[in-house]
Amino acid sequence: MTKKVALLGGSFDPVHNGHIAMANAALEQLGVDEVWLIPANQAPLKDRFLTDGTYRLAMLREVCKHNPKFRISDVELKRHGTSYTIDTLKTLTRQFSDYEFYYLIGADQAAQFDKWKDSKELKKMAHFAVADRNDKLEEIGLDKDFILLPMEPVDVSSSEIRNGKKLNLMPEYIRQYILDNELYLIWWIKPQMNPARFAHSNSVARLCRELAKAHGFDEHRAYLTGLFHDVAKDMPKSEMEKWIRACFPEAIDEHHAIWHGYVGSKVVDRVFGIHDPAIANAIANHVKGTSYDPYAMMVFIADKVDPLRGYDSSGLYHACLHDLYNGFLLVKAENKAFLEKEKK
Numbered sequence: 001m002t003k004k005v006a007l008l009g010g011s012f013d014p015v016h017n018g019h020i021a022m023a024n025a026a027l028e029q030l031g032v033d034e035v036w037l038i039p040a041n042q043a044p045l046k047d048r049f050l051t052d053g054t055y056r057l058a059m060l061r062e063v064c065k066h067n068p069k070f071r072i073s074d075v076e077l078k079r080h081g082t083s084y085t086i087d088t089l090k091t092l093t094r095q096f097s098d099y100e101f102y103y104l105i106g107a108d109q110a111a112q113f114d115k116w117k118d119s120k121e122l123k124k125m126a127h128f129a130v131a132d133r134n135d136k137l138e139e140i141g142l143d144k145d146f147i148l149l150p151m152e153p154v155d156v157s158s159s160e161i162r163n164g165k166k167l168n169l170m171p172e173y174i175r176q177y178i179l180d181n182e183l184y185l186i187w188w189i190k191p192q193m194n195p196a197r198f199a200h201s202n203s204v205a206r207l208c209r210e211l212a213k214a215h216g217f218d219e220h221r222a223y224l225t226g227l228f229h230d231v232a233k234d235m236p237k238s239e240m241e242k243w244i245r246a247c248f249p250e251a252i253d254e255h256h257a258i259w260h261g262y263v264g265s266k267v268v269d270r271v272f273g274i275h276d277p278a279i280a281n282a283i284a285n286h287v288k289g290t291s292y293d294p295y296a297m298m299v300f301i302a303d304k305v306d307p308l309r310g311y312d313s314s315g316l317y318h319a320c321l322h323d324l325y326n327g328f329l330l331v332k333a334e335n336k337a338f339l340e341k342e343k344k
């Protein structure tokens with residue numbers, strides 16, 4: 001019996017629940033034996049640089065571990081240059097001449113199918129199955145060459161995930177992979193803050209990593225702490241107050257400039273899925289320097305000695321690279337003196 005295979009191409013940068021739902025719909029409704037995920041090298045009509053294929057492949061491998069009928073084809077990654085579907089289908093139909101191929105697309109892609117390279121020839125090489133809501137399929141009035149694959153699409157795009165939105169619409173193991181490999185993370189924090197704070201956050205993250213390296217702590221964990229420490233600082237006060245009332249009612253009478261540390265510690269956990277008590281503690285205490293946990297000391301130091309603050313802190317910073325605890329006390333004393341002078 002010929003094998004029936006559905007192909008799902010995409011940049012998968014990153015893979016998300018929408019891709020998985022589409023592949024499952026093909027398995028259930030088209031009766032295919034397998035779905036092959038085909039990560040693109042550089043998709044046509046797109047000018048963005050894709051994340052290195054090694055990472056995108058690794059994420060797809062994770063997906064396949066959880067979905068036994070999914071496979072990966074690296075035909076496009078191997079080919080280099082721009083990925084055209086026609087080249088992919090030519091290769092696959094040559095290599096697997098007795099297979100029956102279905103190519104999965106969305107209604108938006110079907111609507112501009114004529115723009116695809118060699119679109120007429122494409123239709124001879126595979127059945128094109130259009131997956132989308134019923135009303136969307138009717139709207140574009142598909143011709144008879146397309147197979148309908150009605151499904152409720154998951155409302156998420158890879159670009160939203162790259163920009164830190166709808167992070168719940170990807171599998172937990174993909175989110176973990178992204179965090180472990182520090183993919184997209186600077187774009188996750190960027191929309192949360194003004195440009196100066198974004199530069200500061202990156203600078204603090206770099207210093208945290210350096211301090212952790214100097215003192216033999218987990219550099220990745222220190223980096224995450226630094227990168228996310230001010231994630232709540234530009235949140236509107238009213239919204240911050242909601243978080244404080246819900247999670248830290250005892251802090252409601254503290255000055256609202258202090259709040260962003262507490263709120264940030266919850267945001268990293270609940271919004272960004274960083275479930276690490278040491279990171280949460282460090283962020284919660286970074287404003288006042290009230291924790292002596294190494295990660296808390298490192299982010300407090302990095303935050304205060306960040307060269308972007310515009311004063312020469314190199315002496316202090318070197319003291320901290322040499323001796324974390326005493327350096328931390330020095331920075332704390334200096335910060336206290338600075339704040340008192342400000343008050344006057």
Ligand SMILES: [Fe+2]
Pocket residue numbers: 229230233260261286287303
């Ligand atoms: Fe802060």
Ligand SMILES: [Fe+2]
Pocket residue numbers: 200204229230303
């Ligand atoms: Fe900061």
